[in-house]
Amino acid sequence: MSNKNRIAIVNSSSFGLPFPEHLERLRQLGEIEKFTFDSEIDGKTLAKELKGFNMIIASITPFYTEEFFEHKDELKLIARHGIGYNNIDLEAAKAHHTIVSLVPALIERDAVAENNITNLLNVMRQTNKAHQKVLQDKWEERANFVGHGLSGKTAGVIGVGNIGSRVAEILHYGFRCEVLGYDPYRTSLELEAFGARKVELDELLQRSDVICLCANLNEFNYHMLSEKEFASMKDFVYLSNTARGALIKEDALVNALDNGKIAGFATDVLEEEPGRTDHPLLNFENVIITPHTSAYTMECLKGMGDKCVTDCEMMADGILPNRSIQTDSIYLK
Structure with a gap:
């Protein structure tokens, strides 16, 4: 030894x-x-x-x-x-x-939760695109960047554990959202403490205007959002992921973006990292990808x-x- x-x-x-x-x-x-x-x-x-x-x-x-x-x-x-x-x-x-x-x-709780909401707001308000126009000296094109607000929306949180519980708190207490929480490992009482109502995944998908992914990746939830789940979602839903890329089947997501089902997608994670410039998600103007930096405070x-x-x-x-x-x-x- x-x-x-x-x-x-x-x-x-x-x-x-x-x-x-x-x-x-x-x-x-x-x-x-x-x-x-x-x-x-x-x-x-x-x-x-x-x-x-x-x-x-x-x-x-x-x-x-x-x-x-x-x-x-x-x-x-x-x-x-x-x-x-x-x-x-x-x-x-x-x-x-x-x-x-x-x-x-708890060390990562605030940082990752805050970034989930930051990225969500970024894609909803088209912040990156508007900033690029300023850099291009095209301030006058600002009317092209009318976004959507978060306050008062129905928000779904998938995985209401360490990170997701903080996301739920921010959405409910900060943005007056009705928060629907899906987490098979948490009780209704636990979710209520964070301002969320426990629901099954189907209800969350059908009712949510925005969806935040915060679940741990395990053998049971690999590609938990696939063709069937995207079809169940509301039209024009926003999605933010700071958990693991493999929670989403990326081919199905690309199709949902193509057909307009998804209004915008913000992610800090990909199924295969690092992501490169030829990644198919980068073909969409309503997608933002950050390089797994949610904990970077x-x-x-x-x-x-x-x-x-x-x-x-x-x-x-x-x-x-x-x-x-x-x-x-x-x-x-």
């Missing part, structure tokens, strides 16, 4: 950038190195590239699969720079004694970075990090 710590920061463009003190704290533990891998890198190659690194600060990609763990040498910790963990095989991590820790959900990144660094420090001392979702390890005291 090695006593030397080597820490890999993988596919996180933000870690340590606004807060270099996070990197300084890690250097007190040992060697650190940043890596950027293709999101589809295979497990065996990933393990080879990360040979000798016994702690990883991980982003949403790549995928730490069973194949990765089978070929990886000593790995004490994967600390997720975020709250999701669908890219980590927890059973394989357990079999190889690798602790997996997450950022507490100074407040949120400081909290996320503090947590990841603390996890590494605790693991170096053989102490189980807080908010660990895989806790079996031979490396703990």
